[in-house]
Amino acid sequence: MSETRYPIHVKQLVPGLFLDFTEDTESPFQGKRFKLKDAAEVAKVREAGLEQVICILDKSDRMPLSPEEAGLAPAKSRGGGGGGGSAARPGEKTPVSRELFGLRKETVEKNKERRKTFAKCEKRYDETMNQVSTILRRVSGRSTEALDDASALVDGLVGTFLSDRDTVINLMGSKSTEESKNYHALNVTVLSMMLAKDLNLKAEGLKILGMGTLFHDMGKGRIPLQAVSGRASSMNTAAEKYLKEHPVIGARMAQDMPGFPRQAMAIILQHHEEMSGRGYPSGLAGDKISPLARIVYITNRFDNLLNARADSRLTPHEAIKAIYAERAAMDSRFLSAFIKAMGVYPAGTVVELSNGQMGMVISVNPARAAKPTVLMYHPEVPKNEALMVDLAIEEELEVVKAVRPEDLTREVFNYLRPSTNINYTADTV
Numbered sequence: 001m002s003e004t005r006y007p008i009h010v011k012q013l014v015p016g017l018f019l020d021f022t023e024d025t026e027s028p029f030q031g032k033r034f035k036l037k038d039a040a041e042v043a044k045v046r047e048a049g050l051e052q053v054i055c056i057l058d059k060s061d062r063m064p065l066s067p068e069e070a071g072l073a074p075a076k077s078r079g080g081g082g083g084g085g086s087a088a089r090p091g092e093k094t095p096v097s098r099e100l101f102g103l104r105k106e107t108v109e110k111n112k113e114r115r116k117t118f119a120k121c122e123k124r125y126d127e128t129m130n131q132v133s134t135i136l137r138r139v140s141g142r143s144t145e146a147l148d149d150a151s152a153l154v155d156g157l158v159g160t161f162l163s164d165r166d167t168v169i170n171l172m173g174s175k176s177t178e179e180s181k182n183y184h185a186l187n188v189t190v191l192s193m194m195l196a197k198d199l200n201l202k203a204e205g206l207k208i209l210g211m212g213t214l215f216h217d218m219g220k221g222r223i224p225l226q227a228v229s230g231r232a233s234s235m236n237t238a239a240e241k242y243l244k245e246h247p248v249i250g251a252r253m254a255q256d257m258p259g260f261p262r263q264a265m266a267i268i269l270q271h272h273e274e275m276s277g278r279g280y281p282s283g284l285a286g287d288k289i290s291p292l293a294r295i296v297y298i299t300n301r302f303d304n305l306l307n308a309r310a311d312s313r314l315t316p317h318e319a320i321k322a323i324y325a326e327r328a329a330m331d332s333r334f335l336s337a338f339i340k341a342m343g344v345y346p347a348g349t350v351v352e353l354s355n356g357q358m359g360m361v362i363s364v365n366p367a368r369a370a371k372p373t374v375l376m377y378h379p380e381v382p383k384n385e386a387l388m389v390d391l392a393i394e395e396e397l398e399v400v401k402a403v404r405p406e407d408l409t410r411e412v413f414n415y416l417r418p419s420t421n422i423n424y425t426a427d428t429v
Contacts, residue, residue: 005020005054005055005056005057006054006055006057006064006344006369006370007052007053007054007055007368007369007370008052008053008054008055008064008370009051009052009067009070009072010045010046010050010051010052010053011046011065011070011071011072012064012065012066012067012069012070012072013036013042013045013046013053013064013065014036014042014062014064014065015036015037015038015039015041015042016035016036016060016061016062017035017036017055017060017061017062017064018033018034018035018036018055018056018057018058018059018060019033019034019035019036019045019053019054019055019056020033020054020055020056021033021053021054023054024054027048027050028048029045029048033056035059035060035061057324057336057339058332058336063321063324066401066402067399067400067401072400072401125186128153128156128157128186129182129183129186131149131153132153132182132185132186132214133182134146134149135149135150135153135214136181136182136185136215136218139215139218139253139257144257144258147257147258147259147260150211150214150215151207151211153214154189154207154210154211154214155207157189157190157193157210180307181217181220183307184217184303184304184307185213185214185215185216185217186214187299187303187307188213188216188296188299188300188303189210189213189214191299191302191303192209192210192213192295192296192299193206193209193210193213194341195295195298195299195334195337195338195341196209196292196295198337198340198341198366199295199333199334199337205292207261208261208263208264208267208292209264209267209292209295209296211260211261211264212261212263212264212265212266212267212268212292212293212296213267213296213299215250215254215264215268216250216267216268216271216296216300217246217250218249218250218253218254218268219245219246219247219248219249219250219251219252219253219268220243220246220250244272244280244281245281247268247269247270247271247272247280247281248269248281250268250269251265251268251269254268263290263292264292266290266292266293267290267292267293267296269281269293270282270284270289270290270293271293271296271297271300272297272300273285273289273293273297274297274328274329274330275289275294275328275329275330275331276328276329278329279297279329291331291334294330294331294334295331295334297329297330297331298323298330298331298334298335298338299338301323301326301330302319302320302323302338302342305318305319305322305323306319306348315348315349315350315402315404315405316342316345316346316347316348316349316361317344317345317346317349317402318402319346320339320342320344320346323335323338323339324339340366340369341364341366342364343361343364343365343366343369343372344369344370345361345364345370345372345399345402346361346364347361347362347363347364347372348360348361349361349402350402350403350404350405350408350416351374351399351400351401351402351403352399352400352401352403353374353397353398353399353400354396354397354398354399354400355397357376357377357378358376358377358403358408358412358416359374359375359376359377359389359416360374360375360416360417361373361374361375362374362375362388365390365392368392370391370398370399371390371391371392371398372391372399373388373389373390373391374388374389374391374399375387375388375416376388376389377412377415377416379411383415386415
């Protein structure tokens with residue numbers, strides 16, 4: 001079983017974290033693995049003269065302190081949180097000004113490559129979204145052709161995700177909220193197939209997963225006519241009552257569709273079941289829940305947290321922390337793989353860097369969770385030429401903290417365009 005390994009600063013240590021020094025050749029803890037029991041053990045590690053340690057999230061009782069909670073924010077603010085403080089002072093070099101005067105060639109070349117890839121991603125996402133909208137609409141009308149179209153669409157996604165090249169998770173920007181149900185269906189399908197690929201699910205299993213996930217909410221909003229009296233209050237009461245019945249209703253609809261994969265029906269029926277047995281509609285627990293449904297529970301919950309009502313919507317970084325806090329409801333192995341794939345700062349997270357600049361994470365490197373690629377804000381660089389900096393290349397830069405989009409100035413917000421509706425797509429570089 002793979003472990004989720006995070007490099008963290010010693011100031012982020014708290015009791016309950018599990019540390020790994022097996023690859024450390026210089027510390028007094030060389031070759032050891034252990035969980036920090038109390039504050040005294042935390043102090044002992046901090047006093048060893050180390051700056052960074054490896055934390056094993058799967059074996060920890062809690063998350064490490066965030067950089068801001070650990071007091072790792074820059075001692076000197078460069079313009080304040082919202083504005084990004086990124087306008088270079090005379091003589092001061094930022095990553096962007098270095099690019100203008102010879103930033104590392106690898107970063108410059110990657111910018112050209114990424115820009116082309118992202119344009120293709122956005123076009124493909126929009127085309128796929130139109131297909132999803134058509135398929136879900138035709139399924140509502142019980143069209144048998146819709147199932148064939150869905151199968152072809154999922155086959156296309158399977159082909160992409162079975163590639164042996166790096167998968168890039170890309171935030172596509174704001175989309176219309178009128179079709180939020182359809183965006184949710186596509187988001188959860190893409191995220192589920194990404195996770196399944198990391199779990200080494202074969203092509204046949206990916207196909208079943210894609211079919212079940214695309215239709216996982218098919219039963220939502222299906223209220224029996226006899227349950228409604230015609231009054232608005234009656235409609236609201238019925239909608240609330242039948243909300244937890246939508247997996248059952250959706251599974252029955254799928255059963256009536258000739259050729260719908262039987263294993264995919266379990267995804268529709270069980271995607272709200274929890275490992276603890278506190279889910280619905282049947283209160284199943286543990287191994288009684290289909291492994292594919294356990295995958296969809298995680299990705300469905302994550303996307304719901306991102307695209308909730310404005311007053312309760314979370315940032316990607318906050319959503320990762322939230323689902324970890326709810327880990328008792330989820331398959332621990334699948335959750336660990338999901339967090340590793342999404343990164344500490346998932347795509348779409350607005351961050352402040354150690355040089356005071358603001359940026360938005362556009363892709364993550366699972367092998368180096370704290371070193372994503374960031375779209376940088378800089379007032380001297382046109383928005384359509386914004387620099388994308390891979391922090392794994394620009395080693396001296398690091399993320400200091402995540403920032404909520406509403407805390408940005410209008411100028412920075414419009415430049416970075418953090419989405420009000422988060423949508424993911426994937427492509428291969």
